[in-house]
Amino acid sequence: MSSGKLIFRFEELGQEHKNQVGRKCANLGEMTRMGLPVPPGFTTSIAMYRKFAKETGAAEEISRYVSRLGELKGKNIAFFDELSQNIRGMIEDKEVPKDISKKVASYYQELGKKVGVPDVAVSVRSSGTESRPGMFESYLNIIGIEDVLDKIKRVWASAYTARAIALRVNKDIPITGDELAVAVSKMVNARSAGIGFTVDPVTGDASKIIIDAGWGLGEGVVSGAENVDKFVVDKETLAISDTYIGKKTKQVINKKKGAGWDDVPAKKQSIPSLSNDEIVAIAKLAILLEERLGEPQDMEWAIDADLNPPDNIFLLQTRPAKVADKKPEAVTDRMIDLITKRFYRPNDRYHSN
């Protein structure tokens, strides 16, 4: 049965594989199929995690441990931290079974051949069937099969970060309710990166593309910790209708192994991290994505420092954009009410000097 397949190349995937490889990977596959610029890579399926957990005994160990816990709602953070450490240990301590590691190694080798770099640097990211942004771990600039296998295991274990457990507890989802697929894709040596919305996430205005951008890898922008550049592009005319250049003092960049924060050189801090051509190119990709996927998107992109335009723009992932719940209408109602009552009720006092 195909649901038992352990590993896929991106190009083999589409929306129909969501339950096997999670949303992120299904989307990456869909984008690859559309011919969009997605870094090449492969995906381990949720079935692979289950096989690993079963054969190593981790699944049973976890379920036994969890069954003894009792009521978890209202527990404090320290409690969840300890719980997280224990369960993650149960996964990370296990040796990956030979047939699994062999399979991953062969796909990793194939990827290296494809891009012409034997020990190709990759990113290792989580992909679940439910969208839970920021709950699980991702690892960047991972080099060599040993490290790739280790990081896949860590991503599996990150289904049990304290924040992810707490979220499931609060939403009445079983503690073992998230099982992860893992996306392994060629690392983009990002000069600039960021996110793009095809709808204003705050107001719901769908006539604009909103781009947040910074230097280095996108993690600096996604984390929201740093000041970023903001660009607003009109969907219809592709005119850049608003620009805000943030003072970007920090960036995430590739280190020898892995990635980490670094200072932005002074002269680069206050200049735009994207050229106008790049802004428009990203906006066009965003529009295309929205059209093809049929709903507003929230995507991550990167500009590769080693390649030349127009081949240097990559889409790293996309998901349906979440717009603040109904609030714009509520605020609009209040504004209408205030305007009416303050300015157009002659019995109250109108404008005075």
Next chain:
Amino acid sequence: MPKKKQPKVKIWDKTIGSDYIEEIDLPQMHSWFFDGTHSIPPLTPLYAWHWVKYCSHGFKVACAELSIPTCKGWELRTLNGSIYCAFHIVRDPKEIAQREVKFRQALRPWLEDFDGLWAGHKKELLSIYSELKELDVDHATNLQLCHHSRNLRRSYMRMWEIHFLGMYASNNAWLLLEAMTKERFGLSDQDPQFQDMMRGFDNKIYQMDKKLWEFGKLATKMKLEDVFKQNEPQAILTKLRQSAKGKEWLKKFMDYMTTDDIGGWRMRRFTDFNEPYWLEDPATPIGLVKDNIIKGSSYNLEATRAELAQKREAAIATFLKRVPAEEKELFQSMIRLAGKASSYSEEHNLYCELFIQALMRRGYLAMGRRLAQKGTIDAPEDIFMMKPDEIDRVLMVPEAYDMRWLTRMRRAAWKEAHKTPKPPLLTDRASKDEAVEMDLFPSGDVIAIKLIVGELPQPKPELKADLWGICGCAGEAEGTARVVMMYDDLKKVQPGDILVCPGINPAWTPVFGLVKGVITDTGGTLCHAAIIGREYGVPTIVNTQQATSKIKSGQRVKMDAANGAIYILDK
């Protein structure tokens, strides 16, 4: 052509509903307020006719479509080339309540998607204009010109409808934010903190300014700097045509003027047809390029705006810290909307008046040439002394008419109007205060109160200033005053001067990059001078009522804009 005899009869040159006729208009509306923003210098009869008819139509349409509860629109009249306005106030509480129901529905889409609606309207306008542009007016038949004149007016009418829909919607948003910040945090829209939140937007005005700035840089790069620095705009044009490099630059420049969606279809003067548009006389934008070159390489338009935008985000963030959590979102939305109001105020004129009036000037001048050729009028420009029904009447068979008696009489009256004082108010109420209380404020009309009539200055006696106004953009400045009454005099402005003028229109914007401060006779906190002043970070004081008459060119003046105070240092 046969000599035509004129009968000697008394000529009544006033039209009911267009010209101000005291015995009819005063009892009907009681108070007429002078619109200094659009009346200095006096308007030509052709333009005043259009303004009174279609601008007032636009007001009435917007008030009807938005169902403004307390106002059904403006009534306009012309007197000695000046515009006076009065307001159709809804006074019956029941009717106000009924209008309010629809108002709430009609305002909603503008608050929810201002940019989307405005974008749609821009598109509509540009498509109307591109149709008008298609007619080759020099080779058109008189019949085609006749139809063209009708099409121009129909388009002009539509332009005003769109213009005021956007304006009422955006100004309500601005006014709401101001009222709320004033009441809750003691922050009025004259405060620098407030104004910092409303600056640094990237709109069409800025984009065009930037383009001219870039053409200046290009000229420097192409070693044409001296041509610009050493010559007057008209001579620059001639000189450029004499060298290969100059021709190359000029070609690029004219490409922009003709291919940009606005480009050279931009009137130099904001109200009236009697000054050329950019495409017709490229010396105007060339002069602006020259100004940029003179400012030198240290002047960086892009960086200035980026800095303002950064300051804006910081100011908003700082302000929002003062707002309680449960109201953050409301204030955030109000700030965003008010920003759109500010940006709309800046750029809408490019898509509205400045563009279509360029087309109208082109069309009417073509008609003027036909009439002048046949001796119907003395010169093509005399067409501006006629009214459309008069033009329509003679255009098909111009040789049969001699209209010179009319155009000469009107030109003499128009010239005379330049010297006639303009009373700020025509009323049969007991006092100015009573007129304002009864015939202005109950209209609740944001445009009247914030833009045209404006709030009255509040002198602070302890500051001992010579003149008072309203703060448009806070800041202090000291420099030589340069009193400028018309666009042509703008070239006398030197870098570092303080510009003193009746009012500012978008055509004047680039001069803000040159001056240290701006003082105007008219306008409110949302008038062009105030908005552009904030965009350029130039201290600006508006609505002094009398700056151009009290201050003389060459005097040193000091301004403390935050307090609206002006000091004349050498009296």
